Amino acid sequence: MAEAKTSPSQNAIVAMQRISKSFGANRVLSDISFEVMAGETHALLGENGAGKSTLMKILMGAYRTDEGRILFAGEDVTALSLRERIDRGIAMIFQELSVLPNRSVAENLFILREPLAFGMRVDTRTMVRDAQALIERYAFSLDASARVGDLAFAQRQMVEILKAISRGAKLLVMDEPTSSLTIHEEETLFRTIGQLKQGGIGIVYISHRMADVLRLSDRISIIKDGRLVGPLDPSKTSIEDIAAMMSRPRGDAPLPTATVPAKRHPATSIGASALEVRDLATSRKLSDISFSIDPGEIVGLAGLVGSGRSTLGKALFGILPDVSGHISVAGEPVRPGSVSRAIAAGVALVPEDRRLEGLVGGRSIEENLALPRLSDFSLAGPLGPMAKARIAALFRQYRDDLNILCRGPLQKAQELSGGNQQKIVFAKWLAMKPKLLILDEPTSGVDVNAKRDMRELVRRTAGDGVAVLLISSELEELLDLSDRILVMAQGRITRSMGSAHDETGLRALLQAEAARQTSVHAQGVAA
Amino acid sequence: MKSSSMPMRASAMNFFRDHITYVIFLAITLYFVLFAPHFASVSTASAVLRITAIVSVMAIGMTFVIICGEIDLSVGSVASFSGMIGALLLDQSVPAYVAALLVLGAGASIGAVSGVLVTKLRIPSFLVTLGMLSIFSGLALTITGTRPVSIVDDDFSNLFWNGSFLGMQAPIWWTIVLTAVGYYLLHQMPYGRRVYATGGNAVAARFSGVRTDGVKIFAFAISGMTASLAGLMLAARSTAGNPSLGAGLELDVIAAVIIGGTSLFGGYGSIVGSVVGAIFIGILGFGLLVLGLSTSIQEVIKGAIIIIAVSLNRR
Numbered sequence: 020m021a022e023a024k025t026s027p028s029q030n031a032i033v034a035m036q037r038i039s040k041s042f043g044a045n046r047v048l049s050d051i052s053f054e055v056m057a058g059e060t061h062a063l064l065g066e067n068g069a070g071k072s073t074l075m076k077i078l079m080g081a082y083r084t085d086e087g088r089i090l091f092a093g094e095d096v097t098a099l100s101l102r103e104r105i106d107r108g109i110a111m112i113f114q115e116l117s118v119l120p121n122r123s124v125a126e127n128l129f130i131l132r133e134p135l136a137f138g139m140r141v142d143t144r145t146m147v148r149d150a151q152a153l154i155e156r157y158a159f160s161l162d163a164s165a166r167v168g169d170l171a172f173a174q175r176q177m178v179e180i181l182k183a184i185s186r187g188a189k190l191l192v193m194d195e196p197t198s199s200l201t202i203h204e205e206e207t208l209f210r211t212i213g214q215l216k217q218g219g220i221g222i223v224y225i226s227h228r229m230a231d232v233l234r235l236s237d238r239i240s241i242i243k244d245g246r247l248v249g250p251l252d253p254s255k256t257s258i259e260d261i262a263a264m265m266s267r268p269r270g271d272a273p274l275p276t277a278t279v280p281a282k283r284h285p286a287t288s289i290g291a292s293a294l295e296v297r298d299l300a301t302s303r304k305l306s307d308i309s310f311s312i313d314p315g316e317i318v319g320l321a322g323l324v325g326s327g328r329s330t331l332g333k334a335l336f337g338i339l340p341d342v343s344g345h346i347s348v349a350g351e352p353v354r355p356g357s358v359s360r361a362i363a364a365g366v367a368l369v370p371e372d373r374r375l376e377g378l379v380g381g382r383s384i385e386e387n388l389a390l391p392r393l394s395d396f397s398l399a400g401p402l403g404p405m406a407k408a409r410i411a412a413l414f415r416q417y418r419d420d421l422n423i424l425c426r427g428p429l430q431k432a433q434e435l436s437g438g439n440q441q442k443i444v445f446a447k448w449l450a451m452k453p454k455l456l457i458l459d460e461p462t463s464g465v466d467v468n469a470k471r472d473m474r475e476l477v478r479r480t481a482g483d484g485v486a487v488l489l490i491s492s493e494l495e496e497l498l499d500l501s502d503r504i505l506v507m508a509q510g511r512i513t514r515s516m517g518s519a520h521d522e523t524g525l526r527a528l529l530q531a532e533a534a535r536q537t538s539v540h541a542q543g544v545a546a
Numbered sequence: 547m548k549s550s551s552m553p554m555r556a557s558a559m560n561f562f563r564d565h566i567t568y569v570i571f572l573a574i575t576l577y578f579v580l581f582a583p584h585f586a587s588v589s590t591a592s593a594v595l596r597i598t599a600i601v602s603v604m605a606i607g608m609t610f611v612i613i614c615g616e617i618d619l620s621v622g623s624v625a626s627f628s629g630m631i632g633a634l635l636l637d638q639s640v641p642a643y644v645a646a647l648l649v650l651g652a653g654a655s656i657g658a659v660s661g662v663l664v665t666k667l668r669i670p671s672f673l674v675t676l677g678m679l680s681i682f683s684g685l686a687l688t689i690t691g692t693r694p695v696s697i698v699d700d701d702f703s704n705l706f707w708n709g710s711f712l713g714m715q716a717p718i719w720w721t722i723v724l725t726a727v728g729y730y731l732l733h734q735m736p737y738g739r740r741v742y743a744t745g746g747n748a749v750a751a752r753f754s755g756v757r758t759d760g761v762k763i764f765a766f767a768i769s770g771m772t773a774s775l776a777g778l779m780l781a782a783r784s785t786a787g788n789p790s791l792g793a794g795l796e797l798d799v800i801a802a803v804i805i806g807g808t809s810l811f812g813g814y815g816s817i818v819g820s821v822v823g824a825i826f827i828g829i830l831g832f833g834l835l836v837l838g839l840s841t842s843i844q845e846v847i848k849g850a851i852i853i854i855a856v857s858l859n860r861r
Binding site: 375377379380 | 730734735736739740742743746747749750751752753754755756757813814
């Protein structure tokens, strides 16, 4: 846990000094100093919303810092634009790669600066030769004339990295680079990173996977609530130490706890579970999933990014086509693979991405509320008109009930704030009187007050006898709300436990499970 | 006082902006009324409505497809094909009403096939319906070896074009009936809400349990059916099934829908807007004709005004 003391050294490729940033009254970053040396991998850890991406946007020049300055290779770049910083050699490798799939590796590497032959023709031969030379310099396994679309994801990532380096990048920011890779490909990426370090390139490595971070990085920094902890020396720290540093101390919960008394419906009195899942699997992501939820029970689903939590939620809701296994809701079997069957059985899903998956932004609040059960609002059978008065009553009920702030039923959904939008998505499913409510990151991107409202709503819903499956990356929220927590890693449920753990313990456990599953899987691949 | 007048003005501005095509429409009509001889008369109005009935009917079906975020380029050739089939059925002494129902069913089926190809095989609707356009204009020509088939059945002619009821001619009645049915379907029934949701955000619609594929297939079927109705009206007007009657109509139909405020990207639009768009195009053509401009210059002016109207109507 010893801090590796570093004064601003002449060897630093980039030095961000005393950076602070506020959005309105909301202070996102305070007094952060962060350095990367040439040939160093500096890992950056932190919860969703802790401020990692804000810091990186300030580094790239997408945001201006309020205070402090940024030195790049000794030059003050604080006032420079994003374009100018890229020209100086700061590059970001995005999760969604920006390569052209239908063109060759060489064409991707030399786009906008193709070597020309006589008559303004693109000199393909020189281009392929130069590209191959570049590939060999970093000892990557790539063929310069291969079509990028035919390559595996890790190789596309290499193309992206090479493109940045060939344009003179000296610092690479990698944001969750392993999130789309298979275990095998991860090894390739780690080797790539080793080669880059030898070439004197500085790397900022952002990841949720502490095991990778400990193995790869030379130094580790943690952002928590807008402040920087560290840098730490990975050889003198452990997953447990880092987990403790990322967690809030106990008793320091920022949100007031339950005001609604939980009136639980014990499973024995009803007989059937609200949800019973046996041997659920998908062809790519999930395997061997079996669990059940009782009416009125809140079951939390914990796991790292990419562990398959959202996929499980979507599989239960019938939106994935290739699901096998048995699902029954309130004792009735539901064949997977159809949203309408799932809805008819009483399953509701509040999806993770409310703008893309939850709302039709250009339509009115009222219309969004009525969408999952339009047929119920038809007067006089399937050919009848819509019962507008009943839809209006539905709107008034949920506006008052969930305290939705809006101008009226006809306001467009996209004009509302994040928290109010989420309440609309919530309300549209509550109106259906579900038996199972699946919540995927229900409080992401909403403000503190809306967060409190949402938590209260989840408790109230469960109190009415609805089974809740809660997917959340905020461990504090999972521990606060759930009666029981299931841990997922590599597409399996690896552990079930009561909510007796504290946040630090749970965080360390998730990391350990992910590392364990990875090694099990890697042995399987090697065999 | 001042604080209440500001929102009033703002909402008036909003109204003006949202209905800019209607403003342009009124301005151009006013221009013709003032400068074109004898333009403001009942006979002019009914002539314009009769001329535009065919485009209006097709535009009503097309509105469903475009709000879904798709396009149907095949409507012109489906109209030609339907006219031919109708004329051939009448030639075989099939009663007019039976022939009409058969043709409408055929049109709906053609549309449904396009819809299935678009949704199940995931081929862009632009390509599917471009292919359908070619197939059905070719079929319309092939059936009789390019010869027109004349229609002598008076029931048929009266029903679709020459008849009148309560002092209004058949094509105007068809426009009114189709507008009412389309309005009910799109703005009153649950199906309409599903159409808007599908075009507005297909992912969220699927996550809400809407069967977006079915919604789109039905929209294409509606468009195919209105196209075949238009084909029957065209055949009745010229008292013959002619294989090239509907050629090129798809462009006027799409222009009418877009002028009427429907977004080409889906999610927004209205039936009445599309009908107004069709009438707008009709008035423009008729007014320029009355002003004595040649048809070739008419096309140029018409095209320019359509572009201006749509660009002002952008969302």
